[in-house]
Amino acid sequence: MPALEMAQDSATLVRWTKNEGEYVTKGEVLMEVETDKATIEIESTGSGVLSRVTAHAGDQIPVGQVIAVLLDADGHSPTQAGPVVTASQGGSEGKSQSPAPDLRTNSKVVKAPERTSGRKLISPKARRLASEHGLDLSTVRQGSGQVIRASDISSMLTARGGGLASVEYAAVRLRGKRKVIADRTQKSHQTAPHIALRLSIDMSEVQKLIEREKTTVKGGGNRSPNLTSILLKAAAVALAKHPGLNAHLVNDEVRQYSCIHLGVAVALDDGVVVPVIRDAGKKRTVEIHQELEDLVARARRDRLKPEEMTGSTFTVTNLGMFGVESFSAILNTPEVAILSLGCTVDKAIKTQGQVDFRPFLEATINVDHRAIDGAVAAKYLQTFKHVLESAQVLL
Amino acid sequence: MSMQTNGREITMSEAINEAIREEMGRDENVVLWGEDVGAAGGVFKVTKGILDRFGPERVFDTPISEAGIVGLAVGAAMTGLRPVVEVMFGDFLTLAMDQLVNQAAKIHYMSGGTFRVPMVVRTTLGAGRRTAAQHSQSLHAWVAHIPGLKVVLPSSPYDAKGLLKTAIRDNNPVVFFEDKISYQRKGPVPDPDQDYTISFGQADVKREGSDLTIIATSSMVHMALTAASKLSEDGIQAEVIDPRTLVPLDSQTLIDSVKKTSRCIVVDQGYQSFGVTAEIAALVAEQAFYALDVPVRRLGAVDVPIPFSPSLEDLTIPTVESIVVLAHEMVAG
Known part of the structure; x- marks a missing residue:
């Protein structure tokens, strides 16, 4: 070396x-x-x-x-x-x-x-083209002249199929935040055997709660809970009952944590960051709302401190604002579970022999099967569902 | 961006004359001197009628002393005038080199900005007129080598007028090279009432093409354009670019073009060794290396004292034919 x-x-x-x-x-x-x-x-x-x-x-x-x-x-x-x-x-x-x-x-x-x-002579442009298209230079034959030129590479690429030589593309090297995301997701996907479980949650009670709080709390804005903060609160409440998911898997050792530090995935123009709401289990929903608002605002300006993006014990990711109904996320290793939330959609259900429309949200839990079995994850989801549908202890 | 010209065509000599007249009319500090620039109107008739129009206080003839002509300009410029002086043949810049290199170029810096030297030295370059070794050289690379001097090489009447007006208004010393062989070349120029200038450091794409970039200066631009027409008949589309000013140099336009075409010829009438073609070729090699499909090639004057013998002289400078042959060779690979 x-x-x-x-x-x-x-x-x-x-x-x-x-x-x-x-x-x-x-x-x-x-x-x-x-x-x-x-x-x-x-x-x-x-x-x-x-x-x-x-x-x-x-x-x-x-x-x-x-x-x-x-x-x-x-x-x-x-x-x-x-x-x-x-x-x-x-x-x-x-x-x-x-x-x-x-x-x-x-x-x-x-x-x-x-x-x-x-050694074969090759023009700088031809060398660059070959490299961009992953062409092995030892297989390239020059045309009439003594030197391999761009036209030789182009005809080779055309012969190889697709005519890629004529297609322009912009090459962007992975670096910085993108490189970190690339490395971490790859490592997670390759090392942690992911399983995904999904269920639908009736959000009627949560919607009523939000409306009620909005009208009773003076000042409005972030002084009353919004949907995201209620979902985070519910995730934390359910975690308290199923602490096995509030854990890291490190070197064949499961480290189960007593405190609940929720990582919240935030989409930026150039990637994703995961700021952490510490002790989410002990915080009121409105506190979670205000804290998250501040973290997101600073994340968008690239002003988060490193310690605000580390130390999460469980991660929640939400793509509901994009109209995504459900999705399956990659684990934020060494965490053993990640909760993915979709948007709320009105769906027809049968109640008491009648067809009724209710707002439903799909929640997906991904767990690392090395540490968590399907049934354990299912129980967590059940609790999460129950907490939201009963809309209790959510303030 | 060209101005409307109403179909009016004048020679480069007339365009330069107009630029001087307009700037002298615009600013009473603009003054003019040199060998035979007054009563005779210049050996190439560029300053014809200017003495009559502006009088002997602002326009006068000097003895044959290039160091004196330029030295006087440096002092006058430092004390508030804006002299436009003529050195009849660029070959004799050699006699004024100390004034240019050690005085004009340096005073603004060495006085900490206290003095400035807003002067223009008009002079000539170019072979092909059977005037032998001491009246045929193109020595613009000598001054382009010196930080503190701006260097301008117009190729058309339009560019000559717009660039000279910019030169006269510039607060720095400018050396303005006119190709003797271009003086009688005509081209479209806006009416005198339309005041236009051309900024320094803006190369002009004289012809667009996709297969080959020809970077040419001064009268070599016309050689390159004629060559490009011929090449077009053979299916080779050459792009012709005129940097117009060597200092400052618009490298971006040159590099962008070579990145597009992958091939580059640099044509200039100065001696090829250690000259303008070498500088531009190096720049292209440094900044467009990975776009190049063949080596950058240069066409400059042959490294010999320019002969008087017409048949020999014609071999020393780039020609339409030499550009065409080289272009074919490069495109064939």
């Missing part, structure tokens, strides 16, 4: 761009590594067959550790100068499982298997 910065002791391997056993030419991009500051493409310092790969994507590797070697066809390191893909100056072999390549035995220059001439 090469050192890319002055004071760097390790780097993360993002990916190999060549497979083990593949022939690599000096100057070709061999891998991408990420330091604290940037993701960088690393070009091969020599030519040969990529062998004895010990590092994998995602590994954090100390600078100087040998993570692969380049060998000639006979399995020897091809040259004195460039056999080791990434070696420290001290030549330490680090954690490599394989024996170190013998640097002395073979000094003949290895020829690329399919090529007789040297």
